[in-house]
Amino acid sequence: MNEVLDLVVSEIASIRTGGASSALVGDLEVTVYGGQQKLKLNELATITIRDPRTILVDPWDKSIVGEIKKGILSANVGINPSVDGEIIRISIPPMTSEDRQKFTRLLSAKIENGKIMIRQIRGDAMRDIKRLFEEKELSEDEKFGREKLIQEITDEFTDKIVDIGKKKEEELMQI
Numbered sequence: 001m002n003e004v005l006d007l008v009v010s011e012i013a014s015i016r017t018g019g020a021s022s023a024l025v026g027d028l029e030v031t032v033y034g035g036q037q038k039l040k041l042n043e044l045a046t047i048t049i050r051d052p053r054t055i056l057v058d059p060w061d062k063s064i065v066g067e068i069k070k071g072i073l074s075a076n077v078g079i080n081p082s083v084d085g086e087i088i089r090i091s092i093p094p095m096t097s098e099d100r101q102k103f104t105r106l107l108s109a110k111i112e113n114g115k116i117m118i119r120q121i122r123g124d125a126m127r128d129i130k131r132l133f134e135e136k137e138l139s140e141d142e143k144f145g146r147e148k149l150i151q152e153i154t155d156e157f158t159d160k161i162v163d164i165g166k167k168k169e170e171e172l173m174q175i
Contacts, residue, residue, distance in 0.1 A: 001121055001157045008114035008161050015103050015110070017171040020055045020092045022047040024079065030071030032064045044068060045088075057081070057088040095172075103172055111165040115158050122154040 013023035026042035041047065045059040045068065057072075059065055065083055072081045072090070078099075081090045095103075126147060133143040 001118055001153065004114060004117045005157055005160060008110060009164060011110045012107065012164060012168050015107055015168065020049045020053055022049060025055060025072060025090065028072060028075045030068050032067045041068065053092045055090040057090065062086045100172055104169060107165060107168055111161055114161045118154055118157050122150055125150045
């Protein structure tokens with residue numbers, strides 16, 4: 001369940017809010033070195049936030065600046081990079097109310113997917129407990145105790161996902 005939580009957190013971090021964030025571009029895959037390698041942007045460059053609306057990408061290998069720009073454009077995440085010497089500047093445009101609604105729906109879908117994955121893990125654990133009980137490896141009291149514990153853990157992780165989603169939604173709604 002911790003792995004699911006980490007996955008949901010990273011997916012939610014990549015959802016654009018009104019301001020600049022390195023999470024917006026850090027995981028974008030870029031084809032570099034003549035199409036020979038596909039690497040994440042954070043493996044190719046230093047990503048810094050200059051101000052609330054500007055991201056700076058400083059590639060370690062200055063010869064791939066153009067390929068990085070193409071990779072960011074091809075990711076189609078609604079940002080437009082511009083090359084400034086050996087650095088790529090990404091200006092984050094202000095979000096429209098339509099953008100906010102679209103990203104809120106995307107956020108809701110990612111939260112729901114996380115909750116579904118948590119419930120699937122709970123289902124697997126419950127089946128294991130039932131199997132152990134049927135094989136007489138657990139008493140009835142142990143079975144009910146473990147099922148209760150599994151449900152408490154499930155509720156805890158579901159609540160964490162919902163809380164993370166609420167915080168992100170607040171960020172989305174800030175103007």
